Amino acid sequence: MTHTHIAGSIHADASNAGPQWLNLPEDLNALDPALWPVGAHRNEQGAIVVAGASLTDVVAEYGTPAYVMDEADFRARAVAFRDSFPGWNVYYAGKALLTKTVARWVEEEGLNLDVTTMGEMRIALAGGMPAARLGLHGNNKSDAEIRFALEQGVGRIIIDSFPEIERIEAACRELGVKAAALVRVTTGVEAHTHEYIATAHEDQKFGLSISGGHALAALVRCHSSAHIDLQGIHSHIGSQIFETHGFEVAIRRTMRLAHQFRTATGTEMPELDLGGGFGIAYTSADTPMGTRELASAFEEMIEHECRGYGLQRPQLSIEPGRAICGPAGVAVYEVGTVKVVDIEGGRARVYVSVDGGMSDNIRPALYAAEYSCVLANRVSEAEPVLCRVVGKHCEGGDILIRFVFLPGDIGPGDLIAVPGSGAYARSMASNYNQVPRPPLLSVRDSKTSVLLRRETLDDLMRLDVGE
Ligand SMILES: Cc1ncc(COP(=O)(O)O)c(C=O)c1O
Numbered sequence: 001m002t003h004t005h006i007a008g009s010i011h012a013d014a015s016n017a018g019p020q021w022l023n024l025p026e027d028l029n030a031l032d033p034a035l036w037p038v039g040a041h042r043n044e045q046g047a048i049v050v051a052g053a054s055l056t057d058v059v060a061e062y063g064t065p066a067y068v069m070d071e072a073d074f075r076a077r078a079v080a081f082r083d084s085f086p087g088w089n090v091y092y093a094g095k096a097l098l099t100k101t102v103a104r105w106v107e108e109e110g111l112n113l114d115v116t117t118m119g120e121m122r123i124a125l126a127g128g129m130p131a132a133r134l135g136l137h138g139n140n141k142s143d144a145e146i147r148f149a150l151e152q153g154v155g156r157i158i159i160d161s162f163p164e165i166e167r168i169e170a171a172c173r174e175l176g177v178k179a180a181a182l183v184r185v186t187t188g189v190e191a192h193t194h195e196y197i198a199t200a201h202e203d204q205k206f207g208l209s210i211s212g213g214h215a216l217a218a219l220v221r222c223h224s225s226a227h228i229d230l231q232g233i234h235s236h237i238g239s240q241i242f243e244t245h246g247f248e249v250a251i252r253r254t255m256r257l258a259h260q261f262r263t264a265t266g267t268e269m270p271e272l273d274l275g276g277g278f279g280i281a282y283t284s285a286d287t288p289m290g291t292r293e294l295a296s297a298f299e300e301m302i303e304h305e306c307r308g309y310g311l312q313r314p315q316l317s318i319e320p321g322r323a324i325c326g327p328a329g330v331a332v333y334e335v336g337t338v339k340v341v342d343i344e345g346g347r348a349r350v351y352v353s354v355d356g357g358m359s360d361n362i363r364p365a366l367y368a369a370e371y372s373c374v375l376a377n378r379v380s381e382a383e384p385v386l387c388r389v390v391g392k393h394c395e396g397g398d399i400l401i402r403f404v405f406l407p408g409d410i411g412p413g414d415l416i417a418v419p420g421s422g423a424y425a426r427s428m429a430s431n432y433n434q435v436p437r438p439p440l441l442s443v444r445d446s447k448t449s450v451l452l453r454r455e456t457l458d459d460l461m462r463l464d465v466g467e
């Protein structure tokens with residue numbers, strides 16, 4: 001197959017250089033190890049290989065779009081958290097990506113699992129995660145969810161409101177059990193991330209405010225409840241965070257709250273859960289922290305606060321999601337069209353359309369999240385061209401990658417692969433435009449397994465029970 005330079009004379013000159021953070025890569029065929037599953041490389045034909053499987057072979061069998069997870073990479077990242085935080089409870093946040101198999105990997109690597117809904121509880125249990133190792137979150141848990149969690153013996157419920165305390169007490173009374181619980185608090189931290197994924201500033205739906213006094217009132221209320229076994233304080237400041245500063249403020253405020261709780265009740269708070277939110281690299285401009293670096297920063301901050309208040313070191317917990325599954329997953333798409341569009345200033349933009357889009361990755365549309373991609377089925381020596389990768393949906397905002405340099409001979413039938421697609425892509429996927437959701441495949445020692453099969457039009461037709 002010959003590859004024509006469809007993008008014509010559009011070169012990576014200054015006027016088409018894209019945003020400041022985007023560097024012109026020295027080698028467009030290279031795979032930045034900061035973005036890709038460990039060991040990802042190109043084979044002799046130039047195709048990308050993940051965990052021993054070439055993406056061209058994988059899509060020849062399963063089609064595109066597809067999410068491809070490197071099982072060993074996922075497990076290694078889970079183990080890195082487990083081993084970097086010895087003595088801590090590490091809960092993998094299932095909202096980032098959860099299937100029965102993923103729950104099994106998490107269980108086998110000795111992590112616990114954070115779930116948010118009946119669906120997540122059911123999948124986690126079906127995957128063999130013991131109920132005692134589940135933590136149930138949610139700002140609007142239903143009675144059915146609370147009851148199910150208590151019946152199954154879910155290890156802890158993270159309480160998010162006063163009405164929920166009453167609902168839990170009522171269910172406990174009925175079932176004759178006591179609920180282990182933490183109270184999620186709002187620390188007022190303005191995490192440096194997108195507004196929609198920052199969760200500790202005051203004006204949002206999660207948790208009970210420390211500054212408003214609701215958090216302490218809820219803790220005291222739970223402490224005195226005959227039906228609740230209060231385990232601790234929970235804080236989650238947001239997601240895709242790169243610095244420790246926000247966590248430092250959260251630790252200071254939650255430890256002061258623990259001190260106030262001891263003053264009010266004479267009891268030390270047994271546990272502090274700092275939530276998740278640890279950022280990953282989606283483009284080469286991102287610089288996430290390592291797990292050991294995070295652990296020692298947190299340990300130091302907590303020790304400092306404990307010393308200051310004369311508190312014992314509480315049991316500590318974290319809930320990483322994205323940082324475990326995100327970099328282990330790659331999304332593969334087939335290019336359908338390449339179009340050069342004139343834009344202002346006599347410039348042009350190259351639109352590369354792929355066979356997926358906002359239905360399989362809503363993050364760019366929802367959070368203006370940046371991604372990167374490379375040509376996946378071959379190498380190319382063509383000149384780099386600044387491209388915009390878009391999906392196939394009826395929506396102008398259906399943009400997967402706003403700015404990326406791709407070889408100028410990219411064309412229909414080529415594959416592109418998007419690293420960092422293991423988190424919040426399949427788990428947030430939709431059927432917009434009646435598009436069936438892609439399969440989730442995992443590769444281990446060159447062998448590919450299906451974790452979630454591709455949805456079919458028959459699946460969609462079966463849901464439509466109207467006349
Ligand atoms: C309570 C809670 N814990 C953990 C997480 C996981 O976050 P991340 O995937 O960014 O680590 C989230 C999501 O932001 C969350 O809401």
Ligand SMILES: N[C@@H](CCCC[NH3+])C(=O)O
Binds near residue numbers: 239240
């Ligand atoms: N879903 C978000 C993160 C927040 C999810 C959990 N509170 C993302 O894709 O980045």
